[in-house]
Amino acid sequence: MRLHREGYTIMLTTGLVLLALNLLAYFYLFSDNSIAISLLAAASLVLFGLIVQFFRVPNRQLTLSDRQVIAPADGTVVVIEETDESEYFKARRRQISIFMSPLNVHVNRNPVSGIVRYFKYYPGKYLVAWHPKSSTENERTTVVIETANGVEVLFRQIAGAVARRIRWYVKENQPVEQGQEMGFIKFGSRVDVFIPLDAEVKVNIGDRMKGGVTVLAELP
The missing domain is CATH 1.10.287 (Helix Hairpins)
Structure with missing residues (x-):
């Protein structure tokens, strides 16, 4: 460690x-x-x-797979739902949200390997991380990675009521590796992951995640 x-x-x-x-x-x-x-x-x-x-x-044996989406953060799954993703895809996607308490490891990792096709940082509010509007009103980043198979996975770092500083280490057009550190959120927060509707979700609400290790979904 x-x-x-x-x-x-x-x-x-x-x-x-x-x-x-x-x-x-x-x-x-x-x-x-x-x-x-x-x-x-x-x-x-x-x-x-x-x-x-x-x-x-902590030292971990990372999960590496071209067809799997890996948890980008430690924490607990609090949302699994079909929703409209209005910032980038402007279409329906499956959202998986992971809440990180202050006791969790707060390193954020790339859920897939590929090329960063989109990145944007938003200053914002500091609503509690489980608030429905935290995904659109809190301080946050949005990252979209396109895999070698042409599938795009979007994920957001979202600040919470305690977390007031988001760090990121990626930029547009940068090649990234699955499990590689992409950022850090200080003192409690949340990460949302948006995957295609035909991807097979491998987790349930309440499951505990290990960033870089737990498989969230199988890509089509």
Whole structure:
């Protein structure tokens, strides 16, 4: 396991602030109260541990297949439905949505290999990630990858009420590999994936996903 580069500044800043706070408490605020000092130290360790675990990147054996769409993120499947995709396809597609809690790994990965045919970033609101309008009103990105077989898969990084920073590492006309890191969303969020209607969905609502590993669907 390693720690993601997106967390270096946050982890260093948090560590220094907590260290300064504990030193201040030890020498000045609670110098005669060992219980208060111990409680503050314990709370600081827990907080720092939570932040560090958020930026963890576990070692995984990635699933690689030209005919499969792989989960782009860890989390829980909260939506599987046929819907109108109005931004790019302007047609009916199958939507699979994965909600990422603050305890999930937050690396985002390419669900398929191919060429990035479309990319757009939208600033926006910070509605809770499960809100019906979060897909169209929150801060988000839209990415479309065309596979070698000519099938286009669209997916969106969507910020939530806590997540306020989306990172991406792709651009239009860039070749990408399935399972490769394409971005990161900080502190809780959601990813929507749009696949053809004739693709065979392999997951159910409530299933827990492993980014880069779990098969979402079989392409036609």
